[in-house]
Structures are given as C-alpha cells and as structure tokens.
Amino acid sequence: MDIKAAGTVPSRRAPSDWFTGTVWQDPLIETPAPARLQAVIVRFEPGARTAWHAHPLGQTLHVVSGSGLVQVWGQPLREIKAGDTVWIPPGEKHWHGAGPNTTMAHIAMQEMLDGKSAEWMEKVSDTQYSGEA
Known part of the structure; x- marks a missing residue:
C-alpha cells in the first residue's frame, strides 16, 4: 500500500505544447504495472483548453x-x-x-498502454474553440 499525504505532490503547470492558456495539473495517481490507471485534477482558467488528442484506452x-466545453472531431x-x-x-x-x-x-482518468496514455495532436484554433469552424 502507498499513501500520498495531501499536499505532498506539487501542482504543475500544464505543458504549452499540449495546452492553450493557463492550466494547472494536480497528479492524483499513476499506478505501477501491471495496473495502468493515471488520474489528475486539471484546472483551466477561462479560455484555456487542451490540444486535440486521443487516448489508446479511452478517458473519463x-x-x-x-x-467548460468538450468536442469530438x-x-x-x-x-x-x-x-x-x-x-x-x-x-x-x-x-x-x-x-x-x-x-x-x-478529474481526468485514463489508462496507459505501453507506457502511453495520450496521443497529442494540433492545437485547437480560436475559431474551433468558438464553435465557428
């Protein structure tokens, strides 16, 4: 058993390659193999968003x-x-x-497949974000 006490895992700024705007991530868990669960609390400021992406085993x-907003291609x-x-x-x-x-x-929850939980793609344009595309 492993217990991570509240406040012991630092918040991190989400990488600008995969996000637009100010986004903070608070990791909850990344389980060791053979388990595959990864979970993180993600906080988006107004207008902030992910890039287009997909998950090999899905995401909740x-x-x-x-x-906020969510969109499928x-x-x-x-x-x-x-x-x-x-x-x-x-x-x-x-x-x-x-x-x-x-x-x-x-809270974003996904499983890793071969050590990878997401495939990141192009950023969401302002036109796409506004729903005009």
Whole structure:
C-alpha cells in the first residue's frame, strides 16, 4: 500500500505544447504495472483548453467545478458543468477545457498502454474553440 499525504505532490503547470492558456495539473495517481490507471485534477482558467488528442484506452472526465466545453472531431461543441461525467472512447479525437468566461476543473482518468496514455495532436484554433469552424 502507498499513501500520498495531501499536499505532498506539487501542482504543475500544464505543458504549452499540449495546452492553450493557463492550466494547472494536480497528479492524483499513476499506478505501477501491471495496473495502468493515471488520474489528475486539471484546472483551466477561462479560455484555456487542451490540444486535440486521443487516448489508446479511452478517458473519463468528471467535472468537479465550473463549466467548460468538450468536442469530438467533426461534432458540435458540448457544454459540461460540475457534476457531469464524460466517457471518451479509445482513439476518439477530442479536446476539452474551460468556457470563455468561466473556470473549469475536472478529474481526468485514463489508462496507459505501453507506457502511453495520450496521443497529442494540433492545437485547437480560436475559431474551433468558438464553435465557428
């Protein structure tokens, strides 16, 4: 058993290669093999968002505060808010983030396959973010 006491794992700024705007990550767990679970609390400032990406084994998002947006490639924007849980199937190209005027925090849960939990792609343009694309 391994217990990580609250406050002992530092917050980290999300990498600008994969995110637009100010995003903070608070790692919850990355289990050792053979387990594959990875979970992190992600806090987005207004307008902040991920780049387009996909997960080899899918992803679950649980919104813990605020409201935001999520979109699957080729589909309309969807609003998400505190209490919502989103399942994104394996390989589905998508992005998620805060609304233009609101913060949003979610718990992101995914499993790693061969040590990789995501395939990162191009950034979401402002036109795509606004739903005009």
